[in-house]
Amino acid sequence: MYKTYTKSFVFVVLLCFTALGNVFGQVSINRVEPAFWWAGMKNKQLQLMVNGPGVAKAKPVITYPGVKITEVAKTDNPNYLFIYLDIAASAKPGLMRIKFTGANGEAKSINYELKARTDRSGAQGFNSADVLYLLTPDRFANGSTENDALEAVGIDRKNPDARHGGDLKGVADHLNYIKDLGFTTVWFNPVQENRMPNGSYHGYAITDFYKIDPRFGSNAEFKQLTADMHSKGMKVVMDMIFNHCGLAHPWMKDKPAADWINNQKKYVQTNHAKLTAMDPHAAKTEKDILLDGWFVPDMPDLNQRNRHLATYLIQNSIWWIEYARIDGIRQDTYPYPDYAFMARWCKEVIAEYPNFNIVGESWYGKPGEIAWWQRNSAINPNNTYLKTVMDFPLTFTADWGFNEDANKNGGEQSGIYQVFEVIAQDFLYPDPNNILTFLDNHDLGRFTRKDDKSLDRFKQAFAFLLTTRGIPQIYYGTEILMEGAKSEGDGQIRKDFPGGWPGDKTDAFSAEGRSDKQNEAFNYLRKLLNWRKTNKPVTVGKLIHYAPYDNVYVYARIYGDKTVLVMLNASGKDQTLDMARFTDVAGKHASGTDVITGKVISISKNFTVPARGQYILELN
Known part of the structure; x- marks a missing residue:
């Protein structure tokens, strides 16, 4: 009984000291996001999200050439602090010291790295030339x-x-x-x-x-x-x-x-009514459920x-x-x-x-x-x-x-x-x-x-x-x-x-x-x-197509003087096409090379596409 009382008493004292530490401004930092950034970015603004017990009571100071604090924002949670920086084009890569001073004058400093933008690979985007x-x-x-x-x-x-x-x-x-x-x-x-x-x-x-x-x-x-x-x-x-x-x-x-x-006090399931995002007649409550409702209970909806x-x-x-x-x-x-x-x-x-x-x-x-x-x-x-x-x-x-x-x-x-x-x-x-x-x-x-x-x-x-x-x-x-x-x-x-x-x-x-x-x-x-x-006609060329007759869809991809002609026969029987219908894309071409087989195929006058078959022809 005595030992139990002693342990409990010590635990209470430790809690009191921890609470007093926060009151008097001790600084503790668990995480800063992002963990590092780069000098020379086009957007000169950077937000640092700082997390630690009672960190919002601390005052951050940065002394680094080309970098200044534009805003220190607090929320209702004292464990978070948002520091907004302006990083001038003149700022050089290096370790930037951030000093956090608590209410009691205690200070804690961390090093924050501004990296050099040395890698210029990637960030290419993707387009119709890609698969x-x-x-x-x-x-x-x-x-x-x-x-x-x-x-x-x-x-x-x-x-x-x-x-x-x-x-x-x-x-x-x-x-x-x-x-x-x-x-x-x-x-x-x-x-x-x-x-x-x-x-x-x-x-x-x-x-x-x-x-x-x-x-x-x-x-x-x-x-x-x-x-x-x-x-x-x-x-x-x-x-x-x-x-x-x-x-x-x-x-x-x-x-x-x-x-x-969103909806953190009471679970609200999204209605998945995606049309309300664009519907001019949508009720606000419907739109709110779409946007603020959760996908599933395991995925909280971010605001x-x-x-x-x-x-x-x-x-x-x-x-x-x-x-x-x-x-x-x-x-x-x-x-x-x-x-x-x-x-x-x-x-x-x-x-x-x-x-x-x-x-x-x-x-x-x-x-x-x-x-x-x-x-x-x-x-x-x-x-x-x-x-x-x-x-x-x-x-x-x-x-x-x-x-x-x-x-x-x-x-x-x-x-x-x-x-x-x-x-x-x-x-x-x-x-x-x-x-x-x-x-x-x-x-x-x-x-x-x-x-x-x-x-x-x-x-x-x-x-x-x-x-x-x-x-x-x-x-x-x-x-x-x-x-x-x-x-x-x-x-x-x-x-x-x-x-x-x-x-x-x-x-x-x-x-x-x-x-x-x-x-x-x-x-x-x-x-x-x-x-x-x-094949540029297919990746960047113009598309010209024809309404399907007898379940045969014909279209062409054209780039400069190059044409790819595609014929898809979705029916269950062979279909013979009158090629005169397609002269505005086929022109005077009398043949084309089958992309799959490599064979040269005549496309003059009538042309038969087999049942459930297709041709992709590079016109010669």
Whole structure:
């Protein structure tokens, strides 16, 4: 009893001294974000978010040539302090001392580094000359088993929703595979830390915006990976999320401000009514639920109307561009964060890196809804400054439109005609070339289906994807006919790539490990992708198309005196075309070279396209 009383008494005394220490101004600093910055940035403003017990009671002072404090901002949380700096063009790289003085005169100093901007690689952006290879890092390849476990959370490949161990080294080990296929760019699903209790293999519940998830590797490894990709002539697109963070983020235990999170006192589920973002008749309450509601209970909704958080997020993306020299960003759930903030973000990123590109996930079903989000849209009075949008309407239409049963009957109700109609509505877009086109991705059922007996649907759809307007994206494993239905769960559309793990029974990274059908699909895509790289009519040329007759869609890509003619027969029977109809694109050309076979084919007078077949012809 005596011992217990003594221990309790000592504990109370220690608590009192701790409290008095905070009252009298002792300074303790746990973290400063960003951890470092660069001299010579175009935007001379820098926000430092300082965290530590009672740090808001301290007064920061900086004495460094070319750097001055413009504002010291406090919130209702005494453990956070926001320091706004002006870094003049004359400021030199070096260690900048920041002195924090408490109320009792006690001082604590830290060194903050301004780095030199020595790396000028990357930040190239991506455009219609590129093709993106989208991969989920946890499911692509496990290059190092040493990082498989984090604390008590290991890997379980039998569980489709658990961590499987894929990592950055796994990607690095297979860069030549990706390049040889013909891809110019890799888009990574999120690689930032997701230190969630359930593992969060997909990456969309971030718990540290400035750190690569240790189960994928380190910041240094990611930076080296981008450098290696640039040395191979490839680009890197990084997935980012501004709408929410993970529930296990340290902010949730000690929020930097009371309004850092939306609906923090009572859980409100977003209504996903994305049209309310643009609907002139939308009720305010509906719009508030869309913007401020949470995606799921594990993903708190961030309030970008808080100016400190807004600046934090913008600086974070600029930090990753400058640090790792990434070439583009794909922004998740684009309509859900604050509209004005997102426009500001786009403007500030492009102001710093004029060639950079950002694509926003704009998940809508109609072209007009997508076009509203592209910068300089005539149908949106408030500029988004978003360069590239995602063509979900084309994805949904193509998924059905290339099916044989969708083209049993002709006319405007046929599948291929519906595909044509989506493209025909490009008048809605300010810039039809800067639209991301895709047949599937990590959120959709895979385009390849178990009941596809032949490769007719596959070949026709990818012939279209790689020759129509826009920036094509192909999901990892498509080249080996990976399957997975959305109804089976997200884990089934994000399966492990065979051969990416030690001990895998098959290795689909090699021709020997693929079936004959897989190799046929692989070689078809490889041929098209590598041909596309050097074909300007397809990458930057003008698109002229014809309304489908008898379920045959014909269009041309033209650049200068070069023409590529594409013919897609979606019907179940051979179709003979009267080539006189296409003279305004074919001109006097009597033949063309088949891109796939290399054969020279006559296109004079009548021309027959086989059932469910396609031709991609370079006109001679």
